[in-house]
Structure formats: C-alpha cells, structure tokens
Amino acid sequence: MTDYLNRRRFLHKTTALGTAAAALTLSADQNQPAPPAGAPAPLAQGQRPYRGPSVVLVRFGGGVRRLETITDAEHTYCPFIYHELARRRGILFNNVSIEPNPRIVTSHGQGTLYILTGRYDRYEDITHRPFADRFEPKVPTIFEYFRRHYDIPPHQALIINGEDRIHEEFYTFSNHHQYGIRYRSTVLSLYRYKSYLLREQIRAGGMSEAELEARRARLRHMENLDYRVQGMPDDAPHVVSPELNAFWRKWREHYGDSGLVNPRGDRLLTTLALWALRELKPRLLMINYQDPDYVHWGNPHFYTRSIAIIDDGLRQIHDATQADEAYRDNTVFLIVPDCGRDSNRAMPVPFQHHFNTRSAHEVFVVAAGPGIAHPRAAVDLPRQHCSVAATVGRIMGFPTPEVDAGAGALQEMLA
Numbered sequence: 269m270t271d272y273l274n275r276r277r278f279l280h281k282t283t284a285l286g287t288a289a290a291a292l293t294l295s296a297d298q299n300q301p302a303p304p305a306g307a308p309a310p311l312a313q314g315q316r317p318y319r320g321p322s323v324v325l326v327r328f329g330g331g332v333r334r335l336e337t338i339t340d341a342e343h344t345y346c347p348f349i350y351h352e353l354a355r356r357r358g359i360l361f362n363n364v365s366i367e368p369n370p371r372i373v374t375s376h377g378q379g380t381l382y383i384l385t386g387r388y389d390r391y392e393d394i395t396h397r398p399f400a401d402r403f404e405p406k407v408p409t410i411f412e413y414f415r416r417h418y419d420i421p422p423h424q425a426l427i428i429n430g431e432d433r434i435h436e437e438f439y440t441f442s443n444h445h446q447y448g449i450r451y452r453s454t455v456l457s458l459y460r461y462k463s464y465l466l467r468e469q470i471r472a473g474g475m476s477e478a479e480l481e482a483r484r485a486r487l488r489h490m491e492n493l494d495y496r497v498q499g500m501p502d503d504a505p506h507v508v509s510p511e512l513n514a515f516w517r518k519w520r521e522h523y524g525d526s527g528l529v530n531p532r533g534d535r536l537l538t539t540l541a542l543w544a545l546r547e548l549k550p551r552l553l554m555i556n557y558q559d560p561d562y563v564h565w566g567n568p569h570f571y572t573r574s575i576a577i578i579d580d581g582l583r584q585i586h587d588a589t590q591a592d593e594a595y596r597d598n599t600v601f602l603i604v605p606d607c608g609r610d611s612n613r614a615m616p617v618p619f620q621h622h623f624n625t626r627s628a629h630e631v632f633v634v635a636a637g638p639g640i641a642h643p644r645a646a647v648d649l650p651r652q653h654c655s656v657a658a659t660v661g662r663i664m665g666f667p668t669p670e671v672d673a674g675a676g677a678l679q680e681m682l683a
C-alpha cells in the first residue's frame with residue numbers, strides 16, 4: 269500500500285506544482301564529482317576489459333503473480349516470455365520466493381534492492397519522511413561489483429526507470445565503503461531527460477531573466493534532491509558524460525521538448541531500452557517496468573494489460589538484440605518480479621495489493637540466452653529471490669562477496 273500512497277502523493281504534488289514538479293529531474297547523478305572530504309581512498313577501477321555476454325535484467329514490476337504469468341501456459345498474459353524465452357530458449361524457475369519473514373517486505377523498492385544487492389534487508393527510509401521510500405543499500409549493487417571488477421564506463425551500466433517513482437532514481441549505488449558512488453549505475457528516465465533539457469535551455473538563453481532564473485532554481489532543486497551527493501564541493505564542475513549528452517540530444521531532436529510526444533508508461537521504458545541498445549551499447553542493462561502495479565487503483569484490466577505491454581516490449585528488445593551484431597547470440601535475458609501480489613479472495617480484485625502475504629512472496633525467474641541451460645522441465649525446487657545478484661555475477665564473471673551466502677546463484681541455469 270505504501271507505494272500506492274506514495275504514487276498518490278507524488279501525483280498530488282505534481283498537480284500542485286504543475287510543470288515545475290513534472291519536470292523534476294536530477295543531473296548530479298550523471299556527474300562524476302569528487303568524493304567528499306574524509307571519504308576512504310578510492311580503489312582503482314577494474315582494468316580488465318569485459319568480454320563476456322551482455323545481460324538484460326528485467327524487473328517485472330511492479331509486482332506480478334505467478335498465476336497470470338507463468339502458471340498456466342494457455343492463459344498467460346506474457347506469451348513471449350513464457351513460451352519463447354522460458355520454454356524455447358531458456359529456463360523457468362517457477363518456485364522462487366522472497367524469504368517468508370514478516371520483516372522482509374514485499375514491495376517495489378525493497379524487491380528491487382533484493383535483486384540488485386543479493387540480500388534481504390529491512391530497509392528504513394533514511395529521510396524519515398512518510399512514504400519517501402529513500403532506501404540506502406548497505407552492500408554493493410551488482411552494478412558496483414561489475415564496474416569495480418571490469419573497465420566499464422558509466423553509460424554501459426544502465427538502469428532504465430519509469431516516470432513516477434522518483435525515489436528509485438537513487439538506487440544506483442550502496443554506501444559500502446569499498447564500492448559506492450564511484451561505481452554506480454547510470455539512470456535513463458524522463459526525469460533525467462528533463463534535467464538535460466533544463467541545462468540546455470539555460471545554456472541557450474534567449475528568454476527573460478525571470479524565466480531563466482526560474483529554470484536555474486528548478487535545476488538547483490533537482491540537483492539537490494540527491495542528498496547523497498550533497499557535501500560535494502559546491503564549485504565542483506558539473507561534468508556530464510558526453511555519451512549521455514549525445515544520447516539526450518538525439519532524443520530531443522526526435523521527441524522535442526514537451527515530454528508528451530514520446531511513448532508513456534512502460535512503453536517508454538521499452539523505447540528507452542531500444543535507444544540505449546542502439547546508442548550506448550550497455551553491457552549490463554536493467555529495465556524497471558512498473559505499470560502492472562496500477563491495479564492498486566482497483567481495475568484488474570490495468571494489471572493484465574500492463575503484463576501484455578511488458579511482454580511485447582521484451583519481444584521488441586529481444587528482436588533488437590538478435591538484429592545487432594554487438595548483441596546477437598551474446599546476450600542473456602533475466603526476468604524477475606520485484607514482488608508477487610496478494611491472492612485475497614475476500615477482495616473484489618484478489619491481486620489488488622501486496623501486503624506481505626504468502627502469495628506476495630511467491631515469484632519466479634526466467635533466464636534465456638547463450639550459456640543458459642535448457643532443461644526439459646522447469647526448475648520447481650525452492651529458490652531464493654535474492655539469488656539473482658549472485659547469478660548475474662556468475663554469468664558475467666565478477667565476484668559478489670557481500671550477497672547472502674545461503675542463497676547462492678541459480679545453479680541449474682549455469683550448468
């Protein structure tokens with residue numbers, strides 16, 4: 269329910285502040301500022317060139333049940349994922365669970381961090397504001413492991429985020445002293461695009477001083493939202509990666525300044541992923557789909573339709589990798605929900621929420637691509653949701669020393 273309220277709160281704020289809030293963005297996270305005074309000495313970034321497969325990690329969010337996705341071959345709402353990826357090209361783990369512990373919350377931010385860090389944790393919002401969902405992982409994310417081990421530029425370790433989960437913009441690095449900001453992932457989202465746009469508009473000028481100041485204030489506000497880069501020297505130059513600037517420049521040429529022409533919702537995430545594969549050539553790409561969660565509003569059709577939209581998006585992304593020399597036969601797809609949903613027969617829509625019920629803990633993993641085992645049957649032995657991080661480490665060949673040692677990688681796909 270938290271995220272439902274959070275979404276309502278966000279929408280309310282957006283309406284209240286009009287375009288200012290709608291244009292909220294954050295540029296600082298795309299920068300490479302110096303570490304704050306007193307920070308531990310950085311470790312040298314991995315110098316090893318990366319020659320392994322690329323990985324497309326798909327968060328099947330926000331929260332889906334097995335029942336509408338992988339349980340029933342005849343009635344699945346994601347036939348491409350089920351028949352083509354899981355059955356024909358890969359493997360299905362149909363008995364994956366988030367640890368059945370009432371302290372381990374089944375919601376979107378938490379589930380995303382279990383995937384990213386390989387550990388369950390009781391995350392507390394560190395801003396102490398209601399519904400802020402600002403969580404800080406204490407152990408590294410897979411992006412940090414990857415970038416520390418290999419010579420990978422920031423724009424090739426990407427997370428694609430939706431429009432209205434601003435707190436997720438900050439799940440890009442942990443506060444682990446040996447990893448952290450230096451090895452963080454880079455986010456592509458409309459939020460980031462709008463910050464790029466503001467910087468460009470301010471640079472171009474050609475407007476009244478009042479308008480210019482309003483844009484500067486908005487940009488400052490956005491940059492200050494990332495409390496975790498606060499404390500950096502105020503005069504640190506905002507050096508934005510040239511690759512990302514070039515990416516957003518092309519996006520702007522194509523879609524313009526309004527933010528209204530481009531696809532919306534999870535279709536936008538698919539479009540951003542297709543552009544990223546073409547323009548930035550990421551080696552590790554995570555796509556945080558979210559729209560099935562609109563069923564919190566009470567309309568079951570939102571949910572099933574969103575599952576189908578994600579399925580169609582994955583078909584397009586898979587086709588794109590097969591048509592691209594850089595990715596063909598060298599890309600592994602991993603699909604995992606952030607959490608399940610309730611199966612509450614007392615509710616008109618049994619899967620409307622995800623209140624830590626048994627069903628909300630029940631998820632699955634689909635894996636497909638080169639090097640992934642193709643057994644005849646699905647793996648129905650119990651497996652842990654947080655195993656995905658160690659699995660990505662095994663596929664890409666980097667160590668993941670801080671993952672939950674008891675969970676381990678999903679061995680059967682690596683056999």
Ligand SMILES: [Zn+2]
Nearest residue numbers: 271272330561
């Ligand atoms: Zn939700």
